[in-house]
Amino acid sequence: MSEKLLMKGNEAVAEAAIRAGCRHFFGYPITPQTELSAYMAKRMPKIGGTFLQAESEVAAINMVLGAGAAGARVMTSSSSPGISLKSEGLSYIVGSEVPCVVMNVQRGGPGLGGIQPAQSDYFQATRGPGHGDMHLIVLAPASVQEMVDLCYDAFDLADLYRNPVMILADGMLGQMMEPVEFENQPHRELPEKSWATNGHQNRRPHNVINSLYLKAPELEAHVRDIFKKYETIREKESRCEAYLADDAEILLVAYGAAARLCKNAVKMARERGVRAGLLRPITLWPFPERQLFSHTEHTKAFLTVEMSMGQMVEDVKLASQFRVPTYFYGRTGGVIPTPEEILEQILKIAGGAR
Amino acid sequence: MAVVFERPHALLDVDTHYCPGCTHGVIHRLVAEVIDELECEGRTVAVVPVGCAVMAYDYFACDAIEAPHGRAPAVATGVKRALPDRVVFTYQGDGDLAAIGTAETVHVGTRGENITVIFVNNAIYGMTGGQMAPTTLPGQVTQTSPYGRDVKTQGNPIRICEMMATLSGTAYAARVSVDSPKAIGEAKRAIKKAFQYQLEGRGLSIVEVLSSCPTNWGMSPTEALEWVRTEMQGYYPLGVYKDVGGEENV
Numbered sequence: 001m002s003e004k005l006l007m008k009g010n011e012a013v014a015e016a017a018i019r020a021g022c023r024h025f026f027g028y029p030i031t032p033q034t035e036l037s038a039y040m041a042k043r044m045p046k047i048g049g050t051f052l053q054a055e056s057e058v059a060a061i062n063m064v065l066g067a068g069a070a071g072a073r074v075m076t077s078s079s080s081p082g083i084s085l086k087s088e089g090l091s092y093i094v095g096s097e098v099p100c101v102v103m104n105v106q107r108g109g110p111g112l113g114g115i116q117p118a119q120s121d122y123f124q125a126t127r128g129p130g131h132g133d134m135h136l137i138v139l140a141p142a143s144v145q146e147m148v149d150l151c152y153d154a155f156d157l158a159d160l161y162r163n164p165v166m167i168l169a170d171g172m173l174g175q176m177m178e179p180v181e182f183e184n185q186p187h188r189e190l191p192e193k194s195w196a197t198n199g200h201q202n203r204r205p206h207n208v209i210n211s212l213y214l215k216a217p218e219l220e221a222h223v224r225d226i227f228k229k230y231e232t233i234r235e236k237e238s239r240c241e242a243y244l245a246d247d248a249e250i251l252l253v254a255y256g257a258a259a260r261l262c263k264n265a266v267k268m269a270r271e272r273g274v275r276a277g278l279l280r281p282i283t284l285w286p287f288p289e290r291q292l293f294s295h296t297e298h299t300k301a302f303l304t305v306e307m308s309m310g311q312m313v314e315d316v317k318l319a320s321q322f323r324v325p326t327y328f329y330g331r332t333g334g335v336i337p338t339p340e341e342i343l344e345q346i347l348k349i350a351g352g353a354r
Numbered sequence: 355m356a357v358v359f360e361r362p363h364a365l366l367d368v369d370t371h372y373c374p375g376c377t378h379g380v381i382h383r384l385v386a387e388v389i390d391e392l393e394c395e396g397r398t399v400a401v402v403p404v405g406c407a408v409m410a411y412d413y414f415a416c417d418a419i420e421a422p423h424g425r426a427p428a429v430a431t432g433v434k435r436a437l438p439d440r441v442v443f444t445y446q447g448d449g450d451l452a453a454i455g456t457a458e459t460v461h462v463g464t465r466g467e468n469i470t471v472i473f474v475n476n477a478i479y480g481m482t483g484g485q486m487a488p489t490t491l492p493g494q495v496t497q498t499s500p501y502g503r504d505v506k507t508q509g510n511p512i513r514i515c516e517m518m519a520t521l522s523g524t525a526y527a528a529r530v531s532v533d534s535p536k537a538i539g540e541a542k543r544a545i546k547k548a549f550q551y552q553l554e555g556r557g558l559s560i561v562e563v564l565s566s567c568p569t570n571w572g573m574s575p576t577e578a579l580e581w582v583r584t585e586m587q588g589y590y591p592l593g594v595y596k597d598v599g600g601e602e603n604v
Contacts, residue, residue: 062458066433089425
């Protein structure tokens with residue numbers, strides 16, 4: 001039997017990254033991702049890895065670009081305002097097709113906002129932080145164990161598709177403690193990094209890592225190539241968890257910490273005879289569109305619950321093609337909705353639906 | 355017949371996009387000659403800037419990365435930390451290194467990052483058509499200082515080598531010029547020393563090369579070289595500002 005440890009989400013994800021072969025971490029202090037950097041600072045020097053506290057988030061993400069371009073598994077971690085600063089680098093990393101993993105332990109915004117958990121960076125994450133036609137692969141864990149499992153996946157997906165992967169968590173998942181085990185690391189077949197700028201050793205033509213294409217048709221072709229990858233990712237990688245969803249009349253849609261609260265609300269609604277269910281997107285980009293659409297057959301209403309003013313709700317409406325009414329309930333700024341509040345929303349919709 | 359002059363192996367056989375009279379070509383060649391002499395092309399990674407040298411990845415024969423504007427030292431840090439036995443150099447202009455990338459420049463110095471920085475200072479933003487640079491001289495006319503740089507409102511030019519020499523992690527900081535055959539010889543010796551220091555693991559080495567921009571200065575190539583000698587070298591004195599292995603301020 002594999003060993004279970006009691007760990008904070010931020011520390012568990014750091015340990016998972018190291019087990020996934022990440023030996024290079026570049027970061028800049030910010031709350032509430034603090035424990036992740038602290039764990040890396042402690043562990044990396046002991047295992048021959050790099051922990052470097054950069055002069056800024058901007059520098060940190062560019063160090064990630066350099067190490068990733070050199071072929072290493074590399075990670076950075078931040079919280080909302082810091083991700084804004086990393087956006088420039090992420091755009092270049094996408095354009096240069098360099099793999100890396102970026103952790104966002106979300107807090108409230110806009111601006112300096114607050115340091116309590118929030119989910120208000122959904123648009124930023126899923127629409128691609130940074131300029132240009134681009135996406136990150138965005139994974140949304142809802143437990144400490146899933147932080148670990150998705151961290152393993154994140155490194156593999158980044159290498160497989162040569163695209164940055166963001167793990168979109170929040171201060172609640174980052175700082176809560178849960179039992180976790182590290183044994184179930186998957187082993188994907190991954191391509192050689194023959195593109196890496198690691199010195200040609202006089203054995204091949206020089207490799208170039210670059211996002212500049214001054215001729216418009218060449219840039220268009222390059223972007224189309226990237227979007228071909230995105231098509232494959234949409235087909236193969238979109239994931240969600242369905243909980244009591246098959247017969248649900250009211251289907252909640254929530255990710256991450258909000259999904260945990262929704263599960264409780266669904267149970268409470270079922271106890272009161274209301275057929276509620278939950279669809280929990282695990283990949284936010286690609287959004288599990290087909291899975292969600294399939295529920296429009298039997299569901300009378302969607303209720304999207306977010307720790308924001310309503311961002312994912314747009315993807316729910318698009319994926320459902322407006323076949324079913326979509327309601328929204330959210331708290332923001334670091335306020336966490338209670339299951340009772342969510343239940344109230346379910347009962348209100350159920351009352352109206354009758 | 356004995357070959358007395360040929361293209362360095364580390365420079366690819368392609369036409370560059372540089373303007374006539376620009377000294378980027380000379381500086382490229384010096385870097386390439388040094389790479390050849392140190393026989394390190396196969397384990398060298400160049401990190402090139404945003405600016406006139408943005409396409410230098412197509413000119414250098416070693417592996418190369420095109421960095422975001424000003425971020426070349428951070429990108430180079432990432433490469434060097436991942437592959438400490440590789441030779442990593444950045445090639446940056448004054449806008450890239452001394453304005454938008456000042457923090458990255460200072461911090462590779464203070465960390466003593468074991469990389470080499472080639473800093474091409476031509477006192478102007480060349481690629482975008484001749485705007486005022488952090489190194490534009492007092493009174494110098496540019497597109498964005500059309501009445502001449504007024505230091506009261508537009509600030510003073512920054513002397514990078516002097517600043518970098520104050521940082522504990524800087525092993526070598528020298529300012530050279532390429533306005534004459536003699537100066538070119540000295541510039542090459544400085545660049546070679548900078549790479550050698552990296553090979554010896556001594557820390558950050560930076561060579562600032564005063565360069566000409568006839569196009570945006572509105573001068574002939576000869577006038578431009580004369581301006582480097584008379585005007586630029588007055589504000590930016592040539593010399594070695596730090597050398598952990600030798601005498602200072604030679």
